[in-house]
Amino acid sequence: MMAPVSVISASGVSMVFGNNRALDSLSLEVPSGVTGLVGANGSGKTTLMSIVLGLRAPTTGSVSVLGLDPLRQGAELRANVGYGPERNVFPDDMPASDFVKHLAEVRGMPRSEARTRASDALWLVGLGEERFRALGTMSTGQRQRVKLAQAIAADPSLVLLDEPTDGLDPVQRDEMLILIRQISTDYSIDVMLSSHLLEEVERICDNVxxxxxxxxxxxxxxDELVGDVEGVTVELAEIPDVPGSIDAVAARLRAAGLDVQHDPGFTRMDVLGASADDIADxxxxxxxxSGARTRRIEQRRRKLEDLFHAAKS
Amino acid sequence: MTAEGNAQILDRGYRKFDGQRSGVWGAVRSTAWHSTRSVLGLGRKARHKIAPVLVIVVALIPAIVYVGVAALVGGDEFINDILEGVIPDFSALPRGSLAAIALFTGLVAPEALVRDRRDGMLSLYLSTPLTRITYMAAKLLSVGGLMAMVVLVPTLFYLFGMTFAGLGPEGFGDWASVLVKILVSGTLASLVYALVSMAAASVTDRRAFASLSVILVMLGVLTVVQILVEGAELSINWRLLDPVNMPMEMIARIFGDAGEYPALATERIYLANAGWVTASSTMLWWRYRKAGA
Amino acid sequence: MNGSVSSTRVIAITYRVLIRQLVSRGRLVALSLIGGVVALVGWAVGRAAHNEPWLTPEDVEQIRLNDAVTAVTNLGFTILVPIVALVFAAASLGDTREDGTLVYLWLRPMRRWAIVVGAWLAAITVSLPLTVIPMVASAYLLDAGTDLIIGTAIASVVGVIAYSALFVLLGLLVKNSIVWGLGYIVIWEGVVAAFGSAAAKVAMRGYTSSIVSERTGVEIDIGTLAQTTAIMVPIIVAGFALWLAAARLNNLEVA
Amino acid sequence: MVSVTNVTKAFGDVVAVSDVSFTVGPGITALLGPNGAGKSTLFRMLCGLASPTRGEVRVLGRNARTDTEVRGRIGLAPQQDALFDRLSAVEFVTIAAEMHGMAEPRAAALGVLDIVQLSADDPKPVGSFSKGMRQRVKLATALVNDPDVLILDEPLTGLDPVQRRRMIQLFNELGAAGKCLLVSSHVLDEVARLGSKVLVIAQGRLAAAGDYHALRDLMDDRPHRIRVNVEDPRRFAAALIERGLVDGVSLGNDLEIDTSNVDAFGRGVAPVAKELGIRLSGVAPIDDDLESVFRYLVERR
Incomplete structure (x- = not known):
């Protein structure tokens, strides 16, 4: 079988609930790799995922996933797709290993295979030692890993993860993102993950x-979407004997005709302009x-956030 | 030989799967088994096992008592004759476990259905090859199988026990015919109980209310019908609405016996059970047509 | 705004909030349906003719009354009254505790006993019409005299008051209060009480049945208490249950 | 205004909070720590919702668990999202105001709803609200009695960036007005904006306490490695060494310098570049962003 060019392709997909347009004529081509689905809460990410899984029929438009029609070939498609839902509630008293094994079986693994694969998947996400613990006794971070493990246990071609870093602290978030990236790279599994945090999508995704x-x-x-360098981020510190020096830096830069994003009293500012060299100087x-102390000067990539601001204004 | 020539990475654990996937039937089987384990509390803490095990034991008591008595005092032809007059027919034995059966419906269906809705398993299942229909089939398999443990298993135990005590059906032909009747009637009755209790449990997302709903449908309707027929002296046909007794009557009629309410025509009893099955299936379909998305 | 809020206001506010939380269309429809069935059964039993030639009019009168009392106690006081009270009373504070909204009642300058009383009144307010109306309708349709109607009305009110207090407490004591309450109703009230008049004294059904029995003169084996006792004991029990509930609320670890 | 003395809280064998002591005065204090570190448990004990296994908790000198009146001077936005689902936002907040015995509950509710930018005319029940809207209802409820002590458990999760910014501004205003605000978070960027005082809690213990900037400066005392992007790395490196601003340099693709005095280096780097006329396009301390500070505190044990 030839691999389909796009993992997910959608044309003119709309989803209307009553008089609420959850999705508005969406056309997508999602290539291989890790894809970040970003947007604020309620922007339609979960709805799109359920359409990709064939759980909902779009009001208009058509979707093709892994070359299959999610509505007509749903069961066949879902055998090859792993899904980690946003909800964080699972059977409290079930050991993680049973949970993952069961879902591997449901997704088509033969019984004997399912047990070893569940164990392998749990080791892979770093829960090997904890695999016999009941889900209810696990922390948010561990539960998120279990969700990932069950999504990959049946060797899917595509994994959909809904907010996989929700509720994690920075350390846990990093670990989770690295894990997702690693799984995709090492086992060539395509991943689509949704997030409302732009930074994390910027960190690990190939596509957006x-x-x-x-x-x-x-x-x-x-890299095509956020590649343009158009400024720097500066972080300063105030020296006790030169008060107001940070605000003074901002004022000087503004006077030099640059676009400065800075809230008075904060130590960080974004400086935007036409030429990177001019800005640096x-x-x-x-x-x-102005006598401020330099903590950090970094090239400011055009952020995904800007895409939203541009789209809204 | 180079250094690399000696070294091999053999197994990094997680790997690709090249085998045959087990398809929808595998998914149904796994889900049904998993649901059964969860209801019985297998793999869970001991306190989850208490209630189901207790009810199953209570359901077995009549069969155990009769088989025990037969085994202890039986053997002698004279005593066996007396015993045969006292011990119940195969078609009447399950009636002795009626209270346990009713209680079990309030326990099993809510646990099997409502937990999945509450803890997100339903939407997770629907992201797998399972659909709402196949999911429900798996649950029916599980709940029906569990109901068989209180409806069918005691009678089977009774058959083998009595055969052992020399009080079973005579001749292999008769014996096999009784066995087939027990299996067929018990399976059908279990499925009716399963569907009715699943439909009653499906009205709510809270387990407690689901149990309440099942108990009300089972015991409430039973009480109402009882008062209507005896107090209000209405037609015996009102009994057809009773979801606890009708499957029992069906068992009796499959055996060709008169049952508890001989005044009711056999075809009406079959119709009543078919009616409960249809109504329950419709209810389930309606309650689950959008659930879990 | 310094100091604590007056207890009457606390009762009123708690009452208002919890009424809003308790009244849902699903619950009202489902429980009204059961009430409707109870009334219908009353009607069906009440119109039974009893025109067998060997019965004297007095016999018919007595049979009607006996049948009616059986219907009312079996359907009303074993199923309708305790279950309606359970659904609302156990949910009143029990639900807030389980879903984490209790903190919005708890962390306020409000006395705990007043919160409990407010919750109890809210549960009673919803339960009373859902039980007393169908029960009285049923008694009326049973057509067995005014004594039955009055007895049924008093017993329903007493039953709701007492069960509600017990189940408000239950909701604060255990996690799965509806299941425990159901177990209590079916096993304790249903089975234990059936062992006779002595056992019935430890079940609420013994008291509600006694009220009806005393009024109508129909003997019920579990209802042998004098009218005053049958009314006062449940009310004292209710008061004690509420007091325990307030103490429990004070010592609770709130999520 | 808030004091915690040798407080331990155990659930069975699990110790959630272990021998923690601190006092908090007016202004904002951020309670920082990874998930499961014991932040919410600590907050629950402050509000009297749970009692400490050992030790003593006082709010405004009193024990909120037993003292009815002091509960009227605390505002809590709890972590859980549950609200009285069937009420509208304005009803929910008005009722909270009534529960505090306020004279004009509705006016108070309208006031705080305006602050959190929720419409008072929205008849929809809060049960249908999104996470961000629920979060704002909780904040409004916590503010409605004009409390002296505000305890906000993860108040910024679920808010979009614009709302976050507004809330942070609001917190700063309340802090400046002399209220005591305890705000928990695990998003470090938020904490940086909340400003000065920080309590870091890790594994149930108080890992660090004090002024945020002071904590950062404490971090600055460690030897640092900083990557510097300049036009002419060789000449720039020589100048830095000459002025004693760095301890060592390494010239790879980029210029990397080692220094044990971040302060001096930070003061000098821009002026030196300007003086030499060298274009300076990047200064990036390796391992010295907020997250590393956090990591350092949390992971060292």
Whole structure:
């Protein structure tokens, strides 16, 4: 079988609930790799995922996933798709190993195979030692890992993860993102993960699909979407004997005709302008002249956030 | 030989799967088995096992008592004759477990259905090859099988026990015919109990209310019908609405016996059971047509 | 706004909030349906003719009354009254505790006993019409005299008051209060009480049945208590249950 | 205004909070820590919702578990999302105001709803609200009695960036007005914006306490490695060494410097570049963002 060019392709997909347009004529081509589905809460991410899984029929439009029609070939498709839902409630008193094994079986693994695969998947997500613990006694971080393990246990071609980092603290979030990236790279499993945090999508995704209130804001390769350098992020510190120096830096840069995003009293600012070189020089001079202490100067990539701002205004 | 030549990475655990996937039947089987385990509390803490095990034991008591008595005092032809006059027919034995059966319906169906709705398993199942129909088939398999443990298993035990005590059906032909009747009637009755209790449990997402609903449908309707027929002196046909007794009557009629309510025509009893099955299936379909998405 | 809020206001506010939480269309429809069935059964039993030639009019009168009392106690006081009270009373504070909204009642300058009383009144307010109306309708349709109607009305009110207090407490004591309550109703009230008049004294059904029995003069084997006792004991029990509930609320670890 | 003395809380064998002591005065204090570190348990004990296994908790000098009146001076936004589902937002907040015995509950409710930008005319029950809207209902409820002590458990989760910014501004105003705010979070960027005081709790213990900037400066005392992007790395490196701003340099693709005095380096780097006329396009401390501070505190044990 030839691998389909797009993992997910959708054309003109709309979803209407009553008089609420959850998705508005969406057309997508999602290639292989890790794809981030970003948008605020209620922007239609979960609805899109349920359409991709064939759990809901779109009001209009058509979808093809792994070359299959989710509505007509749903069972066949879902045998090859792993899904980690957003909800964090699972059978409390079930050991993680039983839970993962059971879902592997339901997704088509023969019984003997399911047990070893469940154990392998739990080791892979770092819960090997904990695999016999009841789900109810696990922390949020561990539960998120169990969700990931059950999604990959039946060797899927595509994994859909709904908010896999929700409720995690920074350390746990990093670990989870690295894990997802690693699974996709090492086992060539395509992943689509949804998130309302733009930073994490920027960190691990190859492709991005950005939604806002059911409409497509942007889609494509991440590096193409956010690649443009147009400024720097500066983080400063105030020296006790030169009060107000940070605000002074901002003022000087503004006076030099640059676009400065800075809230008074904060130590961080974004400086935007036409030429990177001009910005660098202006920043250097402004800091040197106002006597602030430099903590950090970094090239500011165009952020996904800007895509949203651009789309909204 | 180079250093690399000696080294091999053999197994990194997680790997690709090249075998044959087990398809929808595998999914149904696994889900049914998993649901059964969860109802019986297998793999869960001991306190989850208490209630179901207790009810199953209570359901077995009549069969155990009769078989025990037969085994202890039986053997002698004279005593066996007396015993045969006292011990119940195969078609009447399950009636002795009626209270346990009614209680079990309030326990099994809510546990099998409502937990999945509450803890997100239903939507997870629907993301697998299972659909709402196949999911429900798996649950029916599980709940029906569990009901068979209180409806059918005691009678089977009774048959083998009595045969052992020399009080079973005479001749292999008769014996096999009784066995087939027990299996067929018990399976059908279990399925009716399963569907009715599943339909009653499906009205709510809270387990407690689901138990309440099942108990009300089972015992409430039974009490109402009882008062209507005896107090209000209405037609005996009102008994056809009784979801506890009708499957029992069906068992009796399959054996060709008169049952508890001989005044009711056999075809009406079959119709009453078919009616409960249809109504319950419709209810389930309606309650689950959008659930879990 | 300094200091604590007056207890009458606390009762009123708690009452208002919990009434809103308790009244859902599903519950009202389901329980009204059961009430409707009870009334219908009353009607069906009440119109039974008893025109067998060997019965004297007095016999018919007595049979009617006996049948009616059986219907009312079996359907009303073993099923309808305790179950309606259970659904609302156990949910009143029990649900807030399970879903985590109790904190919005608990962390306020409000006395705990007043919260409990407010919850109890809310549960009673919803339960009373859902039980007393069908029960009285049933008694009326049973057509067995005014004594039955009055007895049924008093017993229903007493039953709701006492069961509600017990189940408000139950909701604060255990996690799965509806299941425990159901077990209590079916096993304790249903089975234990059936062992006779002595055992019936430890079940609420013994008291509600006694009220009806005393009024109508029909003997019921579990209802042998004098009218005053049958009314006062449940009310004292209710008071004690509420007091325990307030103490429990005070010592609870709130999520 | 809030004091916690040697407090331990155990659930069976699990110790959620272990021998924690601190006092908090007016202004904002951020309670920082990973999931499961014991933040919510600590907050519950402060509000009297749970009692400590050992130790003593006082709010405004009193014990909220037994003292009815002090409960009227606390505002809590709990972590769980549950609200009285059938009420509308304005009803929910008005009832909270009534429960505090306020004279004009509806006016108070309208006031705080305006602050959190929820419409008072919205008849929809809060049960149908999104996470962000529920979060704002909780905040409004916590604010409605104009409490002296505000305890906010993860108040910014579920809010969009614009709302977050507004809330942070609101918290700063309340802190400036002399209220005591305890705000928990595990999102470090938020905590940075909340400003000064920080309590870091990890594995049930108080891992660090004090002024946020002071904590950062404490971090600054460690030897640092900083990557510097400049036009002419060789000349720039020489100048830095000459002025004693760095302890060592390594020239790979980028210039990386080692320093044990981040302060001096930070003061000097821009002026030196300007003086030499070298274009400076990046200064990136390796392992010194907020998250590393957090990691350092949380993971060292």
């Amino acid at each position: 699909v950005a939604l806002d209130a059911g409409r497509l804001v942007a889609q494509g390769r991440l 202006a920043v250097r001079d402004a800091i040197a002249d």
